[in-house]
Amino acid sequence: MMPEVGMFRKVLLVDDDENILQGYLRNLRRGFAVQVATGGAEAIRLLESQGPFALLVADMRMPGMSGLELLEVAxxxxPGMIRVMLTGNADQKTAVEAVNRGQVFRFLNKPCLPEDLARVIEAGLRQHQLQEAERELLEKTLTGSLQVLTDLLxxxxxxSFGWSQVVKExxxxxxQSLGFGDIWCLEIAALLAPIGRLALPREVAQATLSDDRLPMKEYEMLRRVPEVGANLLASIPRMEGVVEIIRYQSKGFDGEGFPEDGVRGEDIPLGARxxxxxxxxxxxERIRGDKRVAMEALKLKGECYDPAVLQAVEACLLGHAAPGPVLHTVLPCPIRSLQAGHCLAENLTTATGKVLLHAGTHLRxxxxxxxxxxxxxxxxxEPAYIVPEGE
Structure with a gap:
């Protein structure tokens, strides 16, 4: 979502000399939404409480937190805020540190005329607006791509889509029990884990749903589903983490399994583990219908799994911390009245009992x-059963 238009012109000036700040404020506030701070700590408080800001201008030499330290924290x-440094010390070492540590947009020497500072601020705000427009375009591209893929699946x-929704939850x-930070990345990977199945011949895809042993040729196709899925997603922006989780979803903690690249143990992405x-x-569980049987089967192949993750799976799915069923209001709905946005509360089946769409599908x-x-x-x-909006 794009920020409000006013946010594009919000500027924070930081200098320990109040006279300099007031001079800049008088000259700049007609063109920009300017706020000032007399030190790094105050600046951080303003950034946290009054933000977001589009641009930060910081003096290099200030008591306590230096301008360089402030820009590095910022x-x-x-990371989307444009950063400018002001300094009376124009040596090369200072400039290099400002660029490397603070990744500054411009580097200005003091004393700096207000009109020169205004020109730099204007250029910085244009750069910020371009960044935000690009970010919004990437987010829309990503959201749209993911929606197309989940619709296809x-x-x-x-x-497979129905099961992947359960795995996602x-x-x-x-x-969360393991303190894994990138939940969004893991949830998308769980939802799209079977996406490589779209490349399987239909008869092979159907055969994999049974408990029968597959012939070697079909088994090799199934074994490469993670690689196919990862390659399908690799060209989508900002999906690098998701791609790696999907690529290594079948990899054993002991290094066995696909891909055969020697990666093992904690070198495997935690999301994949x-x-x-x-x-x-x-x-x-799908075949045996019993969670405890499924858990015991996993324990028999303990070398395949990260011990800490396996322990967390048991605690979360079978232990006292295991979530109970989520109760929703369920409403009957005639098939002809189904609309985009409805969420199926139960499987939608044909007259012969074949599942057409699984429970949990948000209709589009x-x-x-x-x-x-x-x-x-x-x-x-008839009828379909749906969950009311907002539940």
């Missing part, structure tokens, strides 16, 4: 077309 905590392989709970036992757990226009066509050709069991 770079880490507010839910339409072409409804069983479990992965979030396990990750979380996903591996949860996917295996889901596969066994492609789903409604599928429902219409399937209803005309196969007939659908």
């Amino acid at each position: 770079r880490m905590k507010w 839910s339409l072409i392989d409804p069983p 479990r992965a979030r709970i396990v990750a 979380i996903l591996r036992p949860l996917l295996d757990f889901m596969a066994i 226009p492609p789903h409604l077309l599928l429902i219409r066509d399937a209803g005309d050709l196969l007939g659908l069991q």
Whole structure:
């Protein structure tokens, strides 16, 4: 989401000389939304309480926290904010440190005329607006790409999509118990873990849903599903972490499994180490219908899993911390009344009992077309059951 227009012109000036600050303030406040701070600590308080700011101008030499230290903190905590340094010490070492540590946009020598500072601030604000526009475009591209992929998976392989939604919720709970920071990345990886199945021939994809042993050729196709999925996603911006989790989702903690690259133990991405036992757990639970049986089966192959992750999976799914069922209000809805935005509370099935769309699917226009066509050709069991909006 793009920031408010006013935010694009919010500027924070930091200098320990109040007379200099007041002079700048008088000359700049007609063109910019300027606030001032007399030191690094005060500046950080303003950035936290009055932000976001588009641009920060800091004097190099200040008592306590130096301007360089302030810019370095700002770079880490507010990376999208443009940073400018003012200094009376124009030596090369200072300039190099400012660029390397603070990643400054401009470097100005004191004394600096107000009109010169205004020109630099204007240029910095234009740069900030370009950055924000690019960020919004990337976010929309990412959101749209993910929506297309999840739509495809839910339409072409409804069983896998339904199971991946369960794995996604479990992965979030396990990750939180382990203190894993990038929950969004893990949830997307869990949801798209089976995306490589879209490249399987239909008969092979159907055969993998049974408990029968696959012939070697089909087994090798299935074994490469993580690689295919990772390659499908690799060109989408900001998906690097998701791609690595999906690539290593089948990798054993002992180094066995795909990809055969010698990576093992804690060198495997933590997200993949979380996903591996949860996917295996889901596969066994689906066939045997018992969580405790699934957990015991995982323990028999303990070398395949990170011990800390396996312990967290058991605690979260079977222990006292295991979440109880989430209770929602469920409403019957005639098939013809289903709309984009509705969430299915139960599987939507054909007249013969075949699952068309799994519970948890948020309906979008492609789903409604599928429902219409399937209803005309196969007939659908009435009514559908949905979760009201807001639950």
